[in-house]
Amino acid sequence: MAEPSRQLSDPRELLEGYLDHYRGEILRALDGFPEPEVSQVPSGWTPVAMLKHLAYMERRWFVWDYAGEPVEDPQGDRDDEGRLVTSESFEQVKEFYLAQCERSRQVVAEGRLSDRASRIGRFAPPKEPPTLGWIMFHVLEEYMRHAGHLDIARELAGGPQAAR
Template identity: 45%
Template sequence: MPQPPEQTPAPLDGPATAAVDPRELLLGYLDWYRETLERKLAGLPDTLLRAPVEPMGWSPLGLVQHLGWVERRWMRWGFAAEDVIAYPAGGDAEEWGVPAGRSSQEVLAGYRAEVAAATAVAAAAALDDRARLGGRFRTPEDAPTLGRILFHLLQEYARHVGQLDIVRELLDGTTGE
């Protein structure tokens, strides 16, 4: 019986294959998903970046904007208890909807600024440090560790980047890795 041709497996995504440190793994995969989000947007013209896709009801740019709010809510308001606006006044419609007057570059810059702020917050703390009180969390019992918050962000990105794979294929036929 003929054997199928040998294929070289694709390299593993995320952090280095020898990584065993939980912090390196969490931050490495989170960075990989953040980069993947931007990679999946590459090449989309502005009209498609802004086009809501059914049945999702959001545009790729709206997803980026949402993830900027997620970064802010969990890291700055949540973990660091910064005095920032955690939710837009217009609720989900404003969080996911990009106004015509806001450029794609503004949305991407806002998202990248939130990622940079979240990265700085994470760099200054240990995984077992608990969230400060006063922002999202009011009591010591409610305050999760940085590790727990990073794990939440990781699953949020995994879910949304997977959804973006589908949206991108619906928009222009480009498939994910």
């Protein structure tokens, strides 16, 4: 998906547009990745595990924290050092990721930017739950950071550099 129009000024349209743009950037970074199940970085994370992390991040922030829907294992499978791990194939993780993105879009469509997250997820009293607008911006930040990580890992793996 292309970057949102420079003519947009509505915060909701900008947040939704940039979230979809970076969801697409993540998938573009992974397309043509020589071996997404193999790590190219010293810390050991793999591109497919990064995609799984982003799927869980979508589900955790929008479905569990904001909408207050119970979810199984909101953090995902972790190793002893807290890194997300996966035994699924890239295609299986991609399918899970796309489903989580679609569910996030549905949740966001039902709320207002000023609506507060539920108290079911991580924001039980006395914590003050963030607004949907804050959550959307936070998730966007996470996408931007990880899109850069994937670009570097792709370059280290000998894959083509992502066009921006």
